[in-house]
Amino acid sequence: MRLVDGAVEMIDQTRLPAEEATLRCETPQEVVEAIRRLAIRGAPAIGIAGAMGVALAAARAAAAAGDEAAFRARVAADAAALRAARPTAVNLAWAVDAQTALLDGHPGPPAAAAAALADAARRIHDDEVERCRRIGEHARALLTRGARIMTHCNAGALATGGYGTALGVVRAAHAADPSVRVVVPETRPLLQGSRLTAWELGREGIAHTLITDSMAAATMAAGAVSHLVVGADRIAANGDVANKIGTYGLALLAREHGIPVIVAAPTTTVDPATPTGAGIPIEERAADEVRGIALHGRPAAPADARVANPAFDVTPARLVSAIVTELGVHRPPYERSLHAAAPRGAMGR
Ligand code: MRU
Numbered sequence: 001m002r003l004v005d006g007a008v009e010m011i012d013q014t015r016l017p018a019e020e021a022t023l024r025c026e027t028p029q030e031v032v033e034a035i036r037r038l039a040i041r042g043a044p045a046i047g048i049a050g051a052m053g054v055a056l057a058a059a060r061a062a063a064a065a066g067d068e069a070a071f072r073a074r075v076a077a078d079a080a081a082l083r084a085a086r087p088t089a090v091n092l093a094w095a096v097d098a099q100t101a102l103l104d105g106h107p108g109p110p111a112a113a114a115a116a117l118a119d120a121a122r123r124i125h126d127d128e129v130e131r132c133r134r135i136g137e138h139a140r141a142l143l144t145r146g147a148r149i150m151t152h153c154n155a156g157a158l159a160t161g162g163y164g165t166a167l168g169v170v171r172a173a174h175a176a177d178p179s180v181r182v183v184v185p186e187t188r189p190l191l192q193g194s195r196l197t198a199w200e201l202g203r204e205g206i207a208h209t210l211i212t213d214s215m216a217a218a219t220m221a222a223g224a225v226s227h228l229v230v231g232a233d234r235i236a237a238n239g240d241v242a243n244k245i246g247t248y249g250l251a252l253l254a255r256e257h258g259i260p261v262i263v264a265a266p267t268t269t270v271d272p273a274t275p276t277g278a279g280i281p282i283e284e285r286a287a288d289e290v291r292g293i294a295l296h297g298r299p300a301a302p303a304d305a306r307v308a309n310p311a312f313d314v315t316p317a318r319l320v321s322a323i324v325t326e327l328g329v330h331r332p333p334y335e336r337s338l339h340a341a342a343p344r345g346a347m348g349r
Pocket residue numbers: 038041042043044089152153154155156159160164165166192230231232233243244245311
């Protein structure tokens with residue numbers, strides 16, 4: 001993902017793994033649309049896209065006719081639309097709010113304010129990638145030699161602007177121990193596991209096995225999983241974790257099979273303002289994402305089947321063995337460990 005003159009450019013994740021195509025968003029509205037339809041997705045990545053979207057909005061508003069008040073009003077309206085593009089990952093709201101606060105505190109003329117927002121967006125991008133690298137380093141201590149890591153969805157470079165959270169842990173582990181293997185559930189309905197995680201791991205030369213979501217229990221029972229390592233979209237103050245739908249089920253299975261559950265996420269994913277997972281908004285997506293799957297080129301569901309399609313679920317903190325942020329490894333009780341470990345201002349706030 002990058003902010004260039006007049007656009008935000010990104011890999012269009014909806015076209016992977018068949019095609020590595022660049023999507024060029026020339027307006028903030030196009031960035032909103034890219035986030036909504038998951039051309040760019042993953043909590044840190046949509047935060048970065050949001051920050052770049054605000055910078056793009058400011059550059060366009062600075063170039064348009066009008067006074068400083070009109071400039072600020074335009075950027076504020078675009079920032080509000082970007083912030084609302086998806087509700088669950090707190091990184092998006094965090095990044096847009098950081099940009100809005102920067103603009104509010106920037107007294108200069110529009111062109112100077114727009115330049116400051118562009119710099120800040122690039123800094124947010126660099127910082128997120130650096131956080132991922134640190135998460136990978138800290139998590140290595142939790143893994144054993146020859147680890148067989150099950151993950152879920154895609155928490156890789158694509159989801160974070162580079163390196164990855166859960167897949168960053170895999171990358172760091174693999175660099176030290178090439179015998180690491182990964183089990184990749186396909187992650188219905190939108191198949192981020194098979195389309196994106198298997199693609200990333202293949203490019204990195206990391207051994208992996210793709211399974212359907214319904215194979216997870218049998219795979220664990222067969223002893224093929226030593227650790228469950230997942231990312232997060234939002235972590236409540238008590239350590240409850242919202243992540244891709246299916247994560248809760250995998251965590252329950254892991255508990256039954258004595259497998260540690262490790263959540264890898266930057267502090268920009270921690271939301272101290274939300275006390276428990278019950279307060280995390282869960283995005284409900286279109287029914288056609290579930291009905292739309294085809295088998296042998298034919299629809300695999302009746303066109304009028306009633307559908308539920310929550311994009312995320314909440315794994316209670318009691319099922320989570322450790323949360324790894326760039327600050328280190330946090331253990332229960334998370335109310336204390338997550339917050340005591342965070343210097344003021346570092347918890348994504
Ligand atoms: O709907 P998505 O594909 O944006 O969901 C993404 C996830 O659930 C990821 O696991 C999460 O954002 C962490 S990405 C480092």
